Each structure stands twice: as structure tokens, then as C-alpha cells.
Amino acid sequence: MIAINDLQKTYDTGSITVEALRGLSFNINKGEFVAIMGASGSGKSTLMNLLGLLDVASAGTYILNQTEVSALEEKDFARIRNKEIGFVFQTFNLLPHLTALHNVELPMMYAGVKLAARRERATLLLERMGLIDRMHHYPNELSGGQNQRVAIARSLANNPAIILADEPTGALDSHTSLEVMDIFQQLNLDGTTIIVVTHEENIAQHAGRILRLSDGLLIMDDIVQEPLDAGQALSSLRKEAGSI
Amino acid sequence: MNIRELMVVALASIRSSKLRSFLTTLGIVIGIAAVISVVAIGQGGKAMLMQELEKFGTNLFVVYVNYQEGETSRPSDLQVSDITLIKNVVPEVKYMAPVCYTQMKLRGSQGQKTVQLLGTSADLVHVNNLEIAQGRFLNEEDESAGRQVIVIQEDTAKELFGSEKPLGQRVVIGSTSSMVVGVLKQDTSVLNDNSRQSAYITMSLMRNMTGWTYIHQIYGSATSKEAVDTAMERTKSILERRHNAPGHYEARSMEQEMQSANKILGIVGLVIGLIAGISLLVGGIGVMNIMLVSVTERTREIGIRMALGARRQDILIQFLFESIVLCLMGGIIGTILGYGGAYVVAKIAHWPPLVSWWTIVIAFLFSAGVGLFFGLYPANQAARLKPIEALRRE
Ligand SMILES: Nc1ncnc2c1ncn2[C@@H]1O[C@H](COP(=O)(O)OP(=O)(O)OP(=O)(O)O)[C@@H](O)[C@H]1O
Numbered sequence: 001m002i003a004i005n006d007l008q009k010t011y012d013t014g015s016i017t018v019e020a021l022r023g024l025s026f027n028i029n030k031g032e033f034v035a036i037m038g039a040s041g042s043g044k045s046t047l048m049n050l051l052g053l054l055d056v057a058s059a060g061t062y063i064l065n066q067t068e069v070s071a072l073e074e075k076d077f078a079r080i081r082n083k084e085i086g087f088v089f090q091t092f093n094l095l096p097h098l099t100a101l102h103n104v105e106l107p108m109m110y111a112g113v114k115l116a117a118r119r120e121r122a123t124l125l126l127e128r129m130g131l132i133d134r135m136h137h138y139p140n141e142l143s144g145g146q147n148q149r150v151a152i153a154r155s156l157a158n159n160p161a162i163i164l165a166d167e168p169t170g171a172l173d174s175h176t177s178l179e180v181m182d183i184f185q186q187l188n189l190d191g192t193t194i195i196v197v198t199h200e201e202n203i204a205q206h207a208g209r210i211l212r213l214s215d216g217l218l219i220m221d222d223i224v225q226e227p228l229d230a231g232q233a234l235s236s237l238r239k240e241a242g243s244i
Numbered sequence: 245m246n247i248r249e250l251m252v253v254a255l256a257s258i259r260s261s262k263l264r265s266f267l268t269t270l271g272i273v274i275g276i277a278a279v280i281s282v283v284a285i286g287q288g289g290k291a292m293l294m295q296e297l298e299k300f301g302t303n304l305f306v307v308y309v310n311y312q313e314g315e316t317s318r319p320s321d322l323q324v325s326d327i328t329l330i331k332n333v334v335p336e337v338k339y340m341a342p343v344c345y346t347q348m349k350l351r352g353s354q355g356q357k358t359v360q361l362l363g364t365s366a367d368l369v370h371v372n373n374l375e376i377a378q379g380r381f382l383n384e385e386d387e388s389a390g391r392q393v394i395v396i397q398e399d400t401a402k403e404l405f406g407s408e409k410p411l412g413q414r415v416v417i418g419s420t421s422s423m424v425v426g427v428l429k430q431d432t433s434v435l436n437d438n439s440r441q442s443a444y445i446t447m448s449l450m451r452n453m454t455g456w457t458y459i460h461q462i463y464g465s466a467t468s469k470e471a472v473d474t475a476m477e478r479t480k481s482i483l484e485r486r487h488n489a490p491g492h493y494e495a496r497s498m499e500q501e502m503q504s505a506n507k508i509l510g511i512v513g514l515v516i517g518l519i520a521g522i523s524l525l526v527g528g529i530g531v532m533n534i535m536l537v538s539v540t541e542r543t544r545e546i547g548i549r550m551a552l553g554a555r556r557q558d559i560l561i562q563f564l565f566e567s568i569v570l571c572l573m574g575g576i577i578g579t580i581l582g583y584g585g586a587y588v589v590a591k592i593a594h595w596p597p598l599v600s601w602w603t604i605v606i607a608f609l610f611s612a613g614v615g616l617f618f619g620l621y622p623a624n625q626a627a628r629l630k631p632i633e634a635l636r637r638e
């Protein structure tokens with residue numbers, strides 16, 4: 001599904017050039033759950049932006065679904081971002097003057113989905129995220145965890161094959177982080193490829209594979225033998241809370 | 245995105261900063277209001293003017309002598325006999341009346357009044373569409389029998405005779421005295437200076453009073469609007485031949501008068517349109533300025549939309565649409581204000597404000613056009629943003 005070979009990214013900021021990625025090569029197959037880890041400044045976000053076609057590489061190849069990305073045009077990028085990829089950001093990136101429902105509808109609007117169909121799907125997605133009673137609220141009326149669930153619902157709007165999440169739990173407490181990972185694990189069970197950037201080892205342990213970056217290079221590519229089950233952790237937490 | 249969705253997005257954004265949106269569009273509001281009010285007043289005035297001119301009859305034409313400089317003997321002077329001849333040989337002429345003017349003081353039983361005294365003939369009542377209130381107008385026999393009769397206007401009658409019945413009363417002009425045979429309805433036209441009254445006597449009486457052996461002007465009425473030009477031309481050529489004075493006669497038709505009035509109104513309209521255009525230009529620059537600010541402020545929003553799959557053209561259209569809607573709202577408010585202003589002015593000036601539907605259509609199209617033109621650059625700036633750079637902007 002994703003094949004990367006010697007991918008490089010150099011930021012040219014006039015006075016200095018920063019080599020953020022210095023030749024990365026790896027493949028990610030359909031249905032994988034991958035965590036990307038590394039120190040701050042190691043190039044994780046840079047890599048995610050390239051994978052999500054928000055930015056273009058300086059050198060190397062990126063093949064997405066058998067298509068060499070550098071051969072595509074801007075409008076193809078827009079289409080792929082719209083249909084094939086769902087983004088989840090650390091700071092949610094919801095539009096503040098739109099309600100949860102309308103935020104979730106946005107990708108479908110750009111996909112040309114008719115209003116009625118779009119409303120129905122957005123409602124369904126919010127329901128799945130447990131936000132049915134909050135769908136007419138604006139982002140500033142929701143908690144961080146709720147906002148992130150709206151953002152996840154939005155990323156799922158056009159039923160993408162890949163979810164790219166850059167530190168999705170970075171702004172959340174541990175319990176809400178578990179909830180988000182639970183959602184990702186369930187989506188992954190349904191076949192969605194998930195790539196999550198995180199700082200936290202215990203978050204990364206929910207994935208099936210961990211890529212570790214250092215200074216723009218891939219230094220480790222590990223399979224997680226027994227990934228943590230966020231759903232189980234949550235229910236046992238709930239039990240604990242109930243027993244007290 | 246379809247129009248409805250674009251509309252919703254644009255309105256949401258405009259609503260999110262109401263005061264700023266209003267201030268932004270104020271230039272457009274003022275520009276459009278100025279255009280609409282001026283056009284409304286202008287069109288109303290024009291309609292009124294045309295209506296009044298038409299009252300005189302669109303078939304009307306006037307012939308007069310174009311006296312040459314240093315001319316001593318005046319062989320070209322118009323004669324009553326010219327009219328008799330022209331009426332006989334020019335089929336396009338339906339009515340034709342001679343006119344001589346002078347200022348005279350009229351004295352009646354109750355008072356006196358200085359009027360413009362016209363020496364003329366029976367035809368004038370048709371040529372000028374005069375309306376009789378009482379009695380009759382001058383006729384052929386008054387002229388041939390040399391009757392001392394006069395036709396006056398209602399207001400004059402009141403001044404001269406108070407509440408007495410004017411018909412049959414005597415009016416003293418200098419040393420002569422004439423009998424009132426007719427009273428004309430007071431002309432309420434705005435074009436008429438109502439402080440100046442007219443009174444009508446026969447040509448022969450006029451000649452006796454003043455000693456004039458010629459007439460000042462000939463008023464003619466053609467058989468139809470289309471025949472006016474022929475009637476004028478033929479009248480002129482007969483006069484030129486008869487008096488052996490080529491180039492000595494001028495003729496103007498009501499049609500020509502209307503056209504020149506129209507032309508002046510057109511120029512006035514053009515000047516005002518120019519001023520309005522400048523104000524719209526200034527308004528448009530204001531809109532562009534705010535749209536640029538808006539694009540900068542909403543860079544992150546643009547980035548998010550792009551990450552969610554908005555194409556460059558979606559962003560372009562979104563901002564263009566917003567700019568157009570903003571200007572169109574200004575146009576609508578401006579139209580309402582402009583019409584209101586025109587209504588007030590018209591109420592005071594006593595003529596109806598008139599806004600044709602196409603003026604409103606043009607005003608709307610124009611404000612939308614301003615929005616389109618001045619929104620293009622900011623919208624393009626927005627659409628050209630790189631997704632990742634837009635997303636990273638705070
Ligand atoms: N737009 C940019 N211009 C210049 N340098 C940049 C830009 N974006 C990132 N960098 C540099 O590239 C390197 C990698 O940045 P990146 O954001 O990918 O790190 P990260 O691994 O996501 O870090 P963090 O964990 O702190 O988010 C850093 O040295 C950073 O300073």
C-alpha cells in the first residue's frame with residue numbers, strides 16, 4: 001500500500017538548510033497498525049506530511065497504491081487527501097465556526113456527496129464516536145477528548161483506507177488517550193491502515209509495529225509481539241471505578 | 245460545492261464578523277445608494293419632463309427667422325400670408341398659427357396684471373393643446389371681422405375680475421378695450437412659470453396695438469410624428485423661395501427639443517455615474533483589503549480545508565463567493581437606502597422617484613462585479629497557499 005524508498009526532505013530556510021529526513025525506506029501493507037516514534041525533531045511530522053501529501057519530498061520515491069506520487073498533479077493530491085486518507089491532528093484542527101456535525105460533513109462536501117446522504121453519514125459517525133448528543137455543539141463547547149473524537153469521525157467521513165494521526169493523544173489525558181487508541185484498534189480490525197505518531201511508549205505498544213526515527217533516519221523497525229488492547233484496559237478501568 | 249453550500253459558507257463567515265463585514269461593504273453601500281438615488285431622481289425628472297413636453301404635442305414645430313448680422317431691411321420677415329400659403333400647399337402641415345409676443349398690462353374691473361400678450365390665430369389652440377375652461381378660443385371671424393376680443397387664463401381672470409364671471413367682461417389694454425370670450429385652464433406644468441400669465445388676441449388686434457407688420461414665429465403641427473421633419477423642411481423651403489432669403493429660417497421640432505433635453509440629462513447622468521463609479525472603486529479596494537486580511541487570518545482554516553480534500557479551485561471559489569456576497573449585500577442595502585433617499589427628495593421636489601427594474605439589475609450586477617473583481621486577487625492568494633504551510637500557520 002505504501003512503499004517508500006530513500007525518501008529525503010530538506011527545509012531551505014534561507015540562511016540554513018535543515019535535513020529533516022535523510023533517506024528513509026520502508027513499506028507499510030494494507031491493514032497494518034504502525035506507530036512512529038522518535039525524539040523531538042527527529043522528523044516524524046515531516047514524514048507524516050509527506051505520507052499525507054500535504055508536502056512533497058526533496059528526493060526519493062513514494063508509491064501510494066501503486067502510484068508514484070511525484071507523477072501526480074495537485075488536483076490528484078486533493079482527491080487522495082479527500083478520499084484515501086483521513087487526518088487526525090494533535091490540535092484537532094476543527095473549524096471553530098462549524099458545529100461538530102458540519103465539521104464531519106466537510107470532507108464529504110468536498111467529495112460532492114449530497115446533503116442528505118452526508119448528514120446521515122456524519123450523524124452515524126458521531127454516533128459511533130458516542131457524540132450523538134453533542135453533534136450541534138461548536139468545538140469550543142467540547143472537551144479535548146470529545147473534539148478529538150469529532151476529528152476522528154471527520155477523518156472517517158469518506159471511508160479512507162489510511163488514517164494518519166500525528167500525536168493524536170498528545171493533548172489528552174491517559175484515559176482519553178486510551179479511548180482514542182481503542183477507536184483506532186477497532187478501525188484497524190475493520191481493515192483500515194493506521195499510522196500514529198507518538199512520544200509515549202505505552203501508546204505505541206497498541207500498534208502492531210513500531211518505526212523509530214532518529215535525526216531523519218529510520219533506526220529501528222520492530223514488530224510488537226503482543227499489542228496492548230485498549231478496549232480491555234478501558235473496561236477493566238471501568239470495573240475498578242465500579243468496585244470502589 | 246454547489247451554490248447553496250457556497251452561500252452557507254460565505255454567510256457563516258460574514259456573520260462571524262458582522263461589524264467588520266458591514267464596515268467593509270459600506271463603500272459599496274454608499275456607491276450604490278448614490279447611483280440609485282440619483283438615477284431615481286433623474287429618471288423621475290426625465291419622465292416628468294417628457295410627459296410635459298408631450299403635452300405640447302410631439303407633432304409640434306416652431307419656425308423662426310434667423311436674422312443675419314448687419315441686416316437692415318428685413319425682407320425675410322414672416323407674414324400671415326405665408327401661413328395661408330403653407331397650409332394650402334404642404335399636406336403634412338395640419339395646423340399652423342402665427343405668434344407675436346409682447347408684455348402688456350391688462351386692466352379689469354377688480355384689478356390689473358401684466359401678462360405676456362400673444363397675437364395669434366384660431367389654430368394655436370390645436371397646435372399647443374390649449375385647454376378651454378370657459379367660452380371659446382379665438383376664431384377666424386374674430387380675425388376677419390376685426391373683433392376686439394381676448395382669451396385669458398384662469399389665474400388672470402381671478403386677478404382682473406375677482407369672483408365675477410369673466411366671460412363678456414372687458415379688459416383694458418393701453419387705450420383699447422377687448423371683450424373676454426374665453427378662459428383657458430391654468431397650466432399646471434412644472435415647465436411653465438406660473439407667475440407669468442399668457443393672454444391671446446388676434447393678429448389684427450396685435451397689429452393695431454403695436455404697429456407690427458410681421459410675425460415673430462410660426463407654430464406648426466404636423467399630421468403625424470413622422471411627418472414633422474418633412475413639414476418643417478417644406479415650410480422652410482417655401483419661406484426661402486417666397487422671401488428669396490435662403491438660410492434665413494430655422495425650424496425646431498418638439499422632438500428635437502426632447503432629444504436635446506435627453507442629451508443633457510444623459511450627460512448629467514454620465515457625470516454622476518462616473519462619481520458613483522469612483523466611489524464603487526474605492527469601496528472595492530476596501531473589500532479587497534479586508535479580504536486579504538481575512539485570507540491571512542484564515543490561513544489555518546484554508547490549510548485544514550485543503551487537508552480534508554479542498555481543491556485550489558474550491559478555496560478560490562469560496563473566497564470569491566464571499567467577496568461577491570459581501571458586495572451584493574452592500575448593493576442591496578445601497579439600493580434600499582438610495583431609493584429611500586430618492587423618495588424623500590422626490591417628495592420635496594414633487595416628482596415621482598422612478599427606478600426601472602434594469603437599474604436595480606445593473607446595480608446588483610455591478611456590485612457583484614466589484615466583488616468578483618476585487619475578490620479575485622485575495623481569493624487567488626488563498627488558493628495558492630501550500631497546504632502544509634497553511635496548516636502550520638497559527
Ligand atoms: N517548515 C520547516 N522549516 C524548517 N525546518 C523545519 C520545518 N519543519 C520542520 N523543520 C525541522 O525539521 C526537523 C524535523 O521536524 P519535525 O517537525 O518533523 O519533527 P518531529 O519529529 O515531528 O518533532 P516533534 O516530536 O517535536 O513534533 C526539525 O529539526 C525541525 O526543526
Ligand SMILES: [Mg+2]
Pocket residue numbers: 044045046166
Ligand atoms: Mg511533530
